[in-house]
Amino acid sequence: MAGVLAGAARATPLLEIGFGRVVHPSIIAEGVVATLGAEGEVARIFIRSLQPEGRVSRIADVTMTCGRLRLAQVIIECLEGSLEIPVLGERSGFDIAFDTGDRTGRVKIDSPQVGRVDLTVGTHAILTELYGLPLDRLPQVFAASSSWSPSGRMSGRVEYDFGPGRRLKASIRLDSGGFASADGLRAAEGVELAVDLVGRGQARTWNWDADIVWSAGEAYLDPFYLASGARLHLAARSEGDRVDLQRVSLNLDGVEEVKLSGELDLGAGMLRSGALALKGADLAVLGPSFILPAVAPAQQGLLTVEGTLDLVIGVADGTLSALEIGLDEVRIARSDGSAKVGPTGGAVAWYSDRAGELAVHVAGGRWRSLDFGAFDLRAKLDARSVELAAVRIPLLDGAVVFESVALVRGSRGWQGGGAAVVEPVSMPLLSEALGLPRMAGVLSASIPGLIVRPGEVVLDGALVISVFGGYLQASRLHLFEPFGRFSRLEADIEARAIDLTGLTETFSFGSISGLIDADVTGLELVQWRPQRFDASVRSSPGRYPRRISQRAVQNISALGGPGAALAIQRGVLGFFESFGYRSLAIGCRLENGVCTMTGIGGSEGVRENGSFVLVEGGGVPALNVIGYNRRIDWNEFLDRLQRVIASNAAPVVQ
Amino acid sequence: MTSLTKQILDRARVILVAMVAAFVGSAFAQGNLEINTPTIAALKQSMQQRHAALAPHYSSGAVGLAADGTIALRDASGVPMAQRGQVNALVAAENGDRAALYREIARANGHPEWEADVRATFARRWIDRAQPGWWVQGTGGWARK
Numbered sequence: 001m002a003g004v005l006a007g008a009a010r011a012t013p014l015l016e017i018g019f020g021r022v023v024h025p026s027i028i029a030e031g032v033v034a035t036l037g038a039e040g041e042v043a044r045i046f047i048r049s050l051q052p053e054g055r056v057s058r059i060a061d062v063t064m065t066c067g068r069l070r071l072a073q074v075i076i077e078c079l080e081g082s083l084e085i086p087v088l089g090e091r092s093g094f095d096i097a098f099d100t101g102d103r104t105g106r107v108k109i110d111s112p113q114v115g116r117v118d119l120t121v122g123t124h125a126i127l128t129e130l131y132g133l134p135l136d137r138l139p140q141v142f143a144a145s146s147s148w149s150p151s152g153r154m155s156g157r158v159e160y161d162f163g164p165g166r167r168l169k170a171s172i173r174l175d176s177g178g179f180a181s182a183d184g185l186r187a188a189e190g191v192e193l194a195v196d197l198v199g200r201g202q203a204r205t206w207n208w209d210a211d212i213v214w215s216a217g218e219a220y221l222d223p224f225y226l227a228s229g230a231r232l233h234l235a236a237r238s239e240g241d242r243v244d245l246q247r248v249s250l251n252l253d254g255v256e257e258v259k260l261s262g263e264l265d266l267g268a269g270m271l272r273s274g275a276l277a278l279k280g281a282d283l284a285v286l287g288p289s290f291i292l293p294a295v296a297p298a299q300q301g302l303l304t305v306e307g308t309l310d311l312v313i314g315v316a317d318g319t320l321s322a323l324e325i326g327l328d329e330v331r332i333a334r335s336d337g338s339a340k341v342g343p344t345g346g347a348v349a350w351y352s353d354r355a356g357e358l359a360v361h362v363a364g365g366r367w368r369s370l371d372f373g374a375f376d377l378r379a380k381l382d383a384r385s386v387e388l389a390a391v392r393i394p395l396l397d398g399a400v401v402f403e404s405v406a407l408v409r410g411s412r413g414w415q416g417g418g419a420a421v422v423e424p425v426s427m428p429l430l431s432e433a434l435g436l437p438r439m440a441g442v443l444s445a446s447i448p449g450l451i452v453r454p455g456e457v458v459l460d461g462a463l464v465i466s467v468f469g470g471y472l473q474a475s476r477l478h479l480f481e482p483f484g485r486f487s488r489l490e491a492d493i494e495a496r497a498i499d500l501t502g503l504t505e506t507f508s509f510g511s512i513s514g515l516i517d518a519d520v521t522g523l524e525l526v527q528w529r530p531q532r533f534d535a536s537v538r539s540s541p542g543r544y545p546r547r548i549s550q551r552a553v554q555n556i557s558a559l560g561g562p563g564a565a566l567a568i569q570r571g572v573l574g575f576f577e578s579f580g581y582r583s584l585a586i587g588c589r590l591e592n593g594v595c596t597m598t599g600i601g602g603s604e605g606v607r608e609n610g611s612f613v614l615v616e617g618g619g620v621p622a623l624n625v626i627g628y629n630r631r632i633d634w635n636e637f638l639d640r641l642q643r644v645i646a647s648n649a650a651p652v653v654q
Numbered sequence: 655m656t657s658l659t660k661q662i663l664d665r666a667r668v669i670l671v672a673m674v675a676a677f678v679g680s681a682f683a684q685g686n687l688e689i690n691t692p693t694i695a696a697l698k699q700s701m702q703q704r705h706a707a708l709a710p711h712y713s714s715g716a717v718g719l720a721a722d723g724t725i726a727l728r729d730a731s732g733v734p735m736a737q738r739g740q741v742n743a744l745v746a747a748e749n750g751d752r753a754a755l756y757r758e759i760a761r762a763n764g765h766p767e768w769e770a771d772v773r774a775t776f777a778r779r780w781i782d783r784a785q786p787g788w789w790v791q792g793t794g795g796w797a798r799k
Binding site: 180182183184185187188189218219220222223224225293297298300301454455480481484485486488524526527531532 | 716732733739745
């Protein structure tokens with residue numbers, strides 16, 4: 001049969017042929033009905049179901065109508081036709097030519113909305129050329145893509161050779177591409193992507209080589225924000241849902257080399273096993289984008305990281321199985337300058353199924369105004385535990401030593417314990433480092449019971465400072481939320497036989513001779529500022545010289561505020577350089593920002609009129625300093641103290 | 655051991671567990687959730703300051719109040735791509751403060767073991783007090799209040 005039909009119009013078709021099932025290596029058509037010369041059209045082919053090979057959804061009710069039809073022996077040409085696929089919504093221009101003899105042909109589909117697709121079917125190959133195919137229609141063909149809301153336009157060519165040595169070659173370009181998961185936690189916008197892919201099939205196996213260049217756009221893969229500029233090369237082997245990633249290398253800004261290998265399960269959408277290796281990663285570049293969002297998301301913008309990192313991440317059975325980290329010249333610092341560590345170098349190896357170790361050298365660091373020296377950190381690591389070897393952290397001329405520290409990670413966080421010692425640190429160096437007046441003495445500590453609980457560190461032992469001829473001992477030390485923004489320290493402090501001469505001269509408080517004892521119970525520091533305590537300072541028992549200078553008297557009365565008074569005429573005060581005293585005491589119970597003061601005798605020493613004696617005179621002339629204002633704002637009290645200490649001028653007594 | 659004996663012992667065990675649970679529950683019911691310490695005050699102030707930055711994201715639905723007493727970046731699609739990381743950092747900082755707050759309230763009551771109860775109570779309280787239009791997580795998942 002040979003001939004051309006154009007614009008025929010008949011009440012009944014010339015011919016109607018039905019095919020139950022037409023099978024081609026790349027496509028299966030079912031319910032095919034070809035109608036020739038029906039009313040108002042030349043020829044029509046209706047396909048109830050079209051199932052392309054691969055992961056493409058079944059396409060239903062495809063109607064192809066020909067404007068011109070040529071039938072010549074084995075040649076069928078349907079030209080100036082239209083293609084209607086209900087799921088895509090609109091008609092497209094359509095040309096088809098098919099040689100039924102050798103089963104070759106070509107198809108052209110063109111639509112302003114859907115773009116243009118040219119399909120050339122050879123004896124052993126199909127060539128598909130895409131011109132601006134809109135990806136937002138993809139879910140209508142690939143149902144699995146519907147939850148990703150793809151967008152953008154795709155162009156390029158895909159050549160599939162289905163002969164004995166199967167081969168697929170694709171060169172695809174994506175313009176203004178993007179996707180978004182329903183929750184927006186994985187999304188991309190404005191993506192320009194070029195993909196060159198070659199696949200070679202053998203039996204059920206495919207070997208793939210791909211180059212992907214991401215030249216524009218941005219993406220957010222929670223918690224990482226990514227900008228364009230990456231280039232990826234991939235070599236893989238696939239069989240069914242299983243993809244064996246043999247070699248994946250990624251060129252990424254700030255990383256010398258990124259390699260990935262492993263096994264992907266496309267059915268489950270997960271990496272079953274594999275290893276990601278980063279070499280020469282510049283932490284100044286990768287820190288803000290990758291490290292901090294993953295490791296310390298709340299600290300982004302508050303921490304700076306620099307140095308070089310090598311990293312291997314291993315995955316087995318879909319879970320993290322190994323972590324190998326190499327550090328070189330790594331520095332970590334708080335942006336406000338309050339703390340820094342480094343440079344640091346060394347290695348960390350952690351495995352889920354066997355023992356690992358940590359060996360890191362820290363060249364030094366700073367915590368607030370205290371510099372600490374170089375030390376080596378070594379530990380045995382297990383899946384959920386750390387056993388730290390003794391570590392000695394030099395601090396000024398002494399050191400902080402941690403011994404037998406072992407921690408286990410539980411459901412609520414880390415817990416465990418060990419012991420700590422502070423080897424003697426000289427107070428002149430420490431006071432200077434803390435910006436305090438230079439003080440003689442030594443600080444040391446012995447903490448035999450260091451207990452770590454989630455959000456809490458208990459120091460069961462004592463920290464002792466021998467200073468001003470006496471000692472000061474801190475005990476019942478509890479540190480809460482040590483790594484939080486509102487770390488809190490609780491302690492009790494006991495001081496005995498502190499020489500007032502040295503103390504008052506050091507702090508420019510005038511001159512007082514004598515000894516004092518002090519007890520501070522329930523001390524609570526939040527962000528290192530006192531928030532609560534019950535303190536009493538008083539003359540030590542015993543016999544020793546007790547004199548107080550004119551200036552010290554003035555300062556004590558100034559601390560008491562406007563309500564404080566001297567039980568002596570100011571005129572008389574001016575005649576004497578110093579006075580004898582029998583006893584002195586000051587107490588302060590701090591709560592809610594208010595210091596409730598007491599004097600000699602504590603609460604019991606407060607008189608009916610609310611006054612209290614701070615200094616009880618002895619000898620002639622008798623001098624008493626009496627406070628009347630028991631409740632003083634703590635910040636105001638600190639201001640007064642600072643003013644008193646800062647004022648080096650000789651007091652003016654009128 | 656006869657099956658009757660075993661049944662009696664099992665029943666006794668259940669009753670004992672229920673009694674302990676009831677005791678712990680009633681003990682927690684006497685806890686003071688309004689207790690104030692300097693740390694609690696500092697945490698609340700920090701959260702209050704952060705609230706101004708989070709409020710637009712609660713209103714837009716980007717951030718929701720989760721059933722476990724945390725907040726979650728539940729729908730970032732309305733947030734410009736480059737800012738999603740910042741919102742994530744805000745959420746992480748808020749959750750850090752919330753976790754510290756629950757621990758601190760339990761400690762301040764003298765019962766650190768109440769932390770989970772404090773968290774659960776606060777979770778209900780945050781959700782009850784959420785403004786209309788905010789997203790909250792219930793037993794059926796996320797829903798707009």
